[in-house]
Structure formats: C-alpha cells, structure tokens
Amino acid sequence: MAVNKNITIKDIARATGVSPATVGRVFSSPDIVKQKTIDVVMAAAKELGYQPSLAGKALRTGKSYDIAIMLPFDRQGSSATMGAAQYDLIAAFSSRCLANSYNMKLLPYTSASERDKVLDAYLTTFNPDAFVITQLELDDGRIARLQEGQIPTVAFGLADEASSMHCFDFDNYAFVFDAVKRLVTQGRTNIAFVVSQESYLHYMHQLRGFEDAQQTVQSSNKALFKLIKVDVSNDSATRTRLQKVVQECDAIITISPHLVHQIKKIAVSNNRTIGQDLLVCCSTATPSLLEMLDIPIACYYQDFNRAGETLAQLAIESATGSSSGVKQVVIPYEFMELLAT
Structure with missing residues (x-):
C-alpha cells in the first residue's frame, strides 16, 4: 500500500x-x-x-537505523556463492529488519578484491548500526576493519569459541559426517567428497566432518575415501577432475547442484547409473534445482529463509545491545530423498 x-x-x-x-x-x-x-x-x-521517519529518528538518537550485509553475486561458480537461495536470504533479512524499524543495506560483490573495495568505500561514507558478513574465512580481514570502526558485527559462518561477535551457521560438520555414515551403511566402499578449493570456514567444518567420519567407520569397515578439491569457477578443469571420480567411486558427496549436474553428464557418458551403481549426496538450499536433474539423490537442505531471519535478528540484537553475551546459533541440515520421476 x-x-x-x-x-x-x-x-x-x-x-x-x-x-x-x-x-x-x-x-x-x-x-x-x-x-x-x-x-x-x-x-x-x-x-x-x-x-x-527514520531520518528524524536518526537525528534524535544519533543512530543510522541501517544494517549492512555483504553477499557474493558471482554466478560463474554457482557453488562458490549462495546461488539462487541468496534471494530467499535477502527477502527474509529485509523483512525482519523492516519489522524492527531498520533499513537493510545490501553490499554485493563478485570477487575477494572487489569485496574489500566495496567494504572500504561503504565504511568511508556510512556508519551502520550493525554489519553482517557472509562467507566467513579464517582470520577474515573484514572483522578487524569493522572492529576499528566499533561497528557491531555478525558472521554467517561459525567462528571460534573465543569470538566476540554473534555467529550463525548450518551444521556443516554434521552434514558430511552423516553423509559418510549413511553411505557406508548402504554398503558403499569407495566414497569421494568433492568440495571447493576455497578457504571458507563452512568448508573447513565439512572437511573436519569428513575426516572424523572416516576414523569412525574405518575401524569396522574397509571403505576407501577420497577428498577431491575443485575450482568451481573453471567448469572444464572440474569436469576433468570428476571424470576419474565418477569412473572409480560408488558414492560421491558434493556441495552443489551445479556439481551434481556435471556428475550426471559424466555418469551418462560412462554408462553409470546414479541411484544404483553410483550414489550421490548433495547439500543445497534449492532442492528444486536437484529435482530438475531428474535423478535419485540424497539431499541435505539448508533453509535460507531461516538464515536470513536469524542473521537479521542477531544483527538487531547487536545494534541495540539487547543480548547478554555472544550467541553462536547452529542449525542442522534437513535430510530428504529426491526420487527420479
């Protein structure tokens, strides 16, 4: 209206x-x-x-009533960004902010170098009441930059226990750990985990889940495990890496529908049938993309609407100082089986 x-x-x-x-x-x-x-x-x-009138309110209180959030929009590597699900996150984030009389300031970027330039340019001119960073990395330089400006910060990515900022993440460790145990229980003996080469903390938690799952099952099982790191921005190089994986393995855990699409094409060319002699587990925030591939697959779903709402709420609490202590919110993936039609 x-x-x-x-x-x-x-x-x-x-x-x-x-x-x-x-x-x-x-x-x-x-x-x-x-x-x-x-x-x-x-x-x-x-x-x-x-x-x-937020402008008048800002003059009275000395606050901006802005909450900024940085999001990657690089479409070249669909698993390197949050893909289509980021729009669910934006809608939920903006709605929760507006419901609490805050404006969302969206800062998109397409590369690490552009990300840093966008952050510096924004902070030179604006002073948000809280700032949300996504794709958190180990020793992320953005945190120090925001601390210098005394801007309350929230991370989409689970920081260490000594962190002084609110964090939200999905349980990336549990996703891979559960996928490995599920495949071993189903009798699979040659399992590959295909992950991006990037150093985001959620990938590191996934790698730890893969390593710990191996130690858990290998004492009573002779399964072989392979860790395959790919450059998701280079489809040609990724296909080359996946060719041997599809030929040799009987199960693959991967991180995006984009990679599953490539696995499907390679499987077809090698006369392998996904759901029979090759099982695939995939994490995704958009199950509909996997459904379009029309193959049976184990899907580990991340609800990005909930992610947006949670990040906004943590940012509002940071902006108002209404929370006692640091909150680290971790929610599980939802498991579902997608069947071919």
Missing part, C-alpha cells in the same frame, strides 16, 4: 488495541518491545500506509 502521510501513531493504536506509547516504542526502541507486539503493529502500519 502507498504511504499515507495522514496516518498517525494514534490511528495504529486504535487499529491494534495497543497504546500509542507502545506503538511509539515499536518505532523508536523495538529492542524493549515483545516481538509479537512488533509484528502486530508493523502489520497494521503496512496496511494503513504508515511510514515512520
């Missing part, structure tokens, strides 16, 4: 049964209001066309 400048806080109070003072606190100090009340008031505000 279009903005209606004649609508006031009193109109929203009458529509919701909430006192004008509480409605005012929803827009000025949402950190001290229950989330249920915020949701009711914001829904009524949207329906009536009310738009609070």
Whole structure:
C-alpha cells in the first residue's frame, strides 16, 4: 500500500488495541518491545500506509537505523556463492529488519578484491548500526576493519569459541559426517567428497566432518575415501577432475547442484547409473534445482529463509545491545530423498 502521510501513531493504536506509547516504542526502541507486539503493529502500519521517519529518528538518537550485509553475486561458480537461495536470504533479512524499524543495506560483490573495495568505500561514507558478513574465512580481514570502526558485527559462518561477535551457521560438520555414515551403511566402499578449493570456514567444518567420519567407520569397515578439491569457477578443469571420480567411486558427496549436474553428464557418458551403481549426496538450499536433474539423490537442505531471519535478528540484537553475551546459533541440515520421476 502507498504511504499515507495522514496516518498517525494514534490511528495504529486504535487499529491494534495497543497504546500509542507502545506503538511509539515499536518505532523508536523495538529492542524493549515483545516481538509479537512488533509484528502486530508493523502489520497494521503496512496496511494503513504508515511510514515512520527514520531520518528524524536518526537525528534524535544519533543512530543510522541501517544494517549492512555483504553477499557474493558471482554466478560463474554457482557453488562458490549462495546461488539462487541468496534471494530467499535477502527477502527474509529485509523483512525482519523492516519489522524492527531498520533499513537493510545490501553490499554485493563478485570477487575477494572487489569485496574489500566495496567494504572500504561503504565504511568511508556510512556508519551502520550493525554489519553482517557472509562467507566467513579464517582470520577474515573484514572483522578487524569493522572492529576499528566499533561497528557491531555478525558472521554467517561459525567462528571460534573465543569470538566476540554473534555467529550463525548450518551444521556443516554434521552434514558430511552423516553423509559418510549413511553411505557406508548402504554398503558403499569407495566414497569421494568433492568440495571447493576455497578457504571458507563452512568448508573447513565439512572437511573436519569428513575426516572424523572416516576414523569412525574405518575401524569396522574397509571403505576407501577420497577428498577431491575443485575450482568451481573453471567448469572444464572440474569436469576433468570428476571424470576419474565418477569412473572409480560408488558414492560421491558434493556441495552443489551445479556439481551434481556435471556428475550426471559424466555418469551418462560412462554408462553409470546414479541411484544404483553410483550414489550421490548433495547439500543445497534449492532442492528444486536437484529435482530438475531428474535423478535419485540424497539431499541435505539448508533453509535460507531461516538464515536470513536469524542473521537479521542477531544483527538487531547487536545494534541495540539487547543480548547478554555472544550467541553462536547452529542449525542442522534437513535430510530428504529426491526420487527420479
């Protein structure tokens, strides 16, 4: 609905049964209001066309009411970025921010060098109340840069236990650990884990899960394990690496539908049948992409709507200082079997 400048806080109070003072606190100090009340008031505000003046509020409080988030948009290597699921994350993140009277500032980048330039350019001009970084790396330089500016920071990626910032991540360790045990239980004896060469922390947790699973099952099983690192931005080189893997292995764990697509093509050319003499486990935030491949596959699903909501909530808590202590939120992958039609 279009903005209606004649609508006031009193109109929203009458529509919701909430006192004008509480409605005012929803827009000025949402950190001290229950989330249920915020949701009711914001829904009524949207329906009536009310738009609070964040600029005036910023002048009164000295805050920007902006929360920034950096996201990769490099489409060349679909498993190097969050792919189509990043739009689910953006929508959920923006919605939760707006419901708490914050604006989302999206900072896209297509490479590590551009990422650093975008960050520096933004911080030179703007001072957000909180900042969310994604694709967290070991000794990530962005953290120090944000700490210099005393900007509360949230990471999409599980930092170490001594971290002073809120973190959110999926349980990448458990995903690979469970996939290995599942394949061994199904009688597979030559298992490959195909992962990107990049140094993101979620890949490191996956590698640790792969290593620990091997130690767990090898004492009672003679299965062979292969770790295959590929350059996901180079399809030709990746296909060359995967050719031998598909020929020799009877099970593959991988990190994206893009890689599964290549595995399928190689399997067809080598007269191997996915779901029979070759099993595939894949992590994805977009099961529909795997369904389009029309092959039976074990899918480990990541809910990026939930990721967006959680990251926004952690950022709001960081911006308002309403959280006691550091939060590290880890949620499991959801397992599902996708069958060919």
